Amino acid sequence: MTELSTLAGTDSGALKGYNFAFLDEFTKREIRRKILKAVAIPGYQVPFGSREMPLAKGWGTGGIQITLSIIGRSDVLKVIDQGSDESVNAVNIRNLVSRMTGVETTSDTGSATIIQTRHRIPEEALTEDQIMVFQVPFPEPLRTIEPSEQVTRRMHAEQDYSSMWLHLYEDIVKHGKITIGARYPCLVNGRHLMDPSPIPRWDVPRLHRSPVLHLFCAGREKRIYAVPPHTPVEPLEFEDYKFETEDFSGKVCERCGSSDTFLDEIIDDATGDSRYLCSDTSFCEKRQRGCA
């Protein structure tokens, strides 16, 4: 039985002095209610009362609030940053959740139940028992073309995405192709335009009818949105200027030899030569060991 003192955060959680999963129960409840609405309206940004976290805004405060609101004692958590389990941001978030909940953590994509990510989707195929949590810096795909929240909200209400189409058209006129790298705008369930967070274009088609529940959260911008499993996610494209993923043809990962994964380009300062490595470090290690 949990006493009210626990709700106020004065009783012991996994770490003495904190509530289980750091957040107080009222905060979790609000976030949970908003997650359910986000799931019911795929791609629509639900406003929520984002809390101050022991993490600077812009370092994953949204993702961490989702993770802490959904996580239970039997979950296994994986945290990645640009595909890596070992970056400072990923390690700190993983340590925070682990200390506040006592849950098991892993770098193995297959054994995680919750995967919090910044800017990538793991290369390994995900299953319907897993939940992806995305850290989102800019939830509004229309913000680059329209600074007013009131106006963009009306544009979503009226499904008026003509200025985004115009933006893409102008890009083609100026540069001969669509130059958007990460944060490629997608239409979700044929209704709401969505910013898929700064995942590379490579990962965008992997959201389409994926078996996994994807939860997105922007802490600074105070928005939650979701892509449920088996939901159409279509990148905007023209009939004659199709959406394209990054092209790595002829390039392989220097460590594992992979030619079918998203690669990071590393330029040697001395020689100016380019080297390529898998961005998903856990997957790369598995390949090196011959497991994947």
Add this chain to the structure above:
Amino acid sequence: MGRDCDHKGGFRGDGVRDPAFDLIFDSQRIFRSLLDAMANPGRIVTLPEIDIEPPGANRYPLLLLMTLLDHEVSFCVLGGAQTQVTEYLKTNTGGKESRLENSDFILVYGGSSHGLIQRARVGTLEYPDESATVIYDAGSIGDDRGGVLLELSGPGIADKRMIGASGIEENEIEDVLAMQDYPLGLDLIFSDRAGRMVCIPRSTTVEVM
């Protein structure tokens, strides 16, 4: 608590909180079951056994509301042991009792609201999330004998899913379907007496068979 607020009573009801419900860990487990069901409409999800002792025959809809409600949201109960259930929820959650047209959560007993559900909030085009979630006390889910049989498709469903439920009237389903105007609409949760639950969010296309 302003004058225009239509909830009755104080922040909490007058009773004593149900000691069987763990606010932290039971809420979390029930929420995850609910999230699974909402993300996969038509999937039958079984709620954990928690021996709360609420008024009324079916404790599972109340477990859901004890997970979702607090002082920031409002609810109303239609049919059944309305007064006792309302009091139980106020005591256990601090949720505000409200008129149907303002309620965030609506609990319907007896399989039908007799047309009242048409007054529930469906959200606005700018804020479609400001809509009601409706929980139905169902007889039995996964069983279409003497009940409704629905064919579901849409987000969360790979192709199609059939779901049968008894104890919910077909007229009620028709009333709700007439209100669904995506992205506006109601999100439904059917909760039966064996702890089985199924969700039908507004994004689901429903065909009554």
